[in-house]
């Protein structure tokens with residue numbers, strides 16, 4: 001059996017890992033290949049801090065987001081508790097999210113992270129001492145970061161160690177590729193690329209610019225969720241300062257105005273950043289969609305499963321979505337008698 005996964009970002013690589021590991025574990029003679037125009041360090045996730053947290057997901061049903069993101073959190077917990085945590089770039093960190101308006105009273109993922117608490121008025125008052133900007137609401141909890149620039153090579157190594165293949169190739173037209181290729185199943189995880197190769201006009205870019213600095217005295221993620229807010233997220237060796245979320249903006253060049261907004265805004269939150277060593281600025285285009293698309297195509301000769309449109313949460317949802325991809329694939333393989341029904 002031959003399976004192609006299109007896309008070398010977090011969605012594609014996690015799907016490929018789960019498919020290969022499962023099919024091998026049941027003794028199936030399977031070949032899984034990831035075909036992608038780009039791989040790490042050149043995918044959308046590679047510049048991100050990979051902080052766990054559902055964000056910019058349009059109308060994707062909350063129950064699905066909860067399940068997917070919970071499964072990723074559980075996966076990160078397993079890695080963090082294993083010998084692989086350092087190589088995979090998985091860190092456990094405290095996180096403070098504040099706003100100048102009010103926060104949703106019922107943060108639907110509060111049971112997933114550790115010890116989520118709403119800030120009391122006393123805590124907010126203390127936080128606001130000496131600040132021009134006064135925060136009026138906030139939550140505090142502990143969660144994970146899994147910086148894709150480390151997580152992706154770790155997962156790709158795991159995939160290749162199991163016999164998975166990696167091929168650099170752009171798929172211009174997915175329908176033509178499906179017709180002409182000799183794969184039994186095609187898993188489309190091409191992110192924003194689906195706008196072109198699937199002709200999905202519902203896809204749109206949500207531009208994000210960030211700055212990476214060295215500031216080894218920071219062990220705390222601080223996010224100002226107000227419309228004009230900035231964020232500071234430590235990774236293993238560096239800290240990500242953010243950021244922008246510009247809908248329908250495809251400019252992948254670093255913009256000096258955005259840079260000033262990021263650097264000055266973050267320094268207002270934490271004045272010590274004045275002395276942080278600047279490493280690099282980075283721009284990525286989040287794969288925006290009115291709702292994430294995770295489904296099997298019906299009625300075709302070949303198995304086709306789509307997994308794209310993860311907005312600002314591709315890292316947060318990756319492992320959970322990949323589990324659903326695997327389940328859909330198993331259903332399709334059983335229906336076509338390519339897997340034994342006892343499975």
Ligand SMILES: Cc1cc2nc3c(=O)[nH]c(=O)nc-3n(C[C@H](O)[C@H](O)[C@H](O)COP(=O)(O)OP(=O)(O)OC[C@H]3O[C@@H](n4cnc5c(N)ncnc54)[C@H](O)[C@@H]3O)c2cc1C
Pocket residue numbers: 006007008009010011012035036037038039043044045046047048049050051052053169170171172189190191192193194197207208209210243283284285286287307308309310311312313314315316317
């Ligand atoms: C500034 C910024 C900060 C972010 N921070 C976070 C965060 O803290 N936490 C979080 O969860 N998420 C974050 N995100 C969002 C996250 O990075 C994305 O949701 C995620 O990268 C989407 O993953 P993906 O694999 O679906 O798509 P991508 O990472 O875009 O990967 C798509 C892959 O498909 C390939 N491809 C595309 N078209 C084709 C084609 N036609 N043929 C072959 N290959 C193709 C590409 O080369 C690429 O390898 C952030 C994003 C940005 C921009």
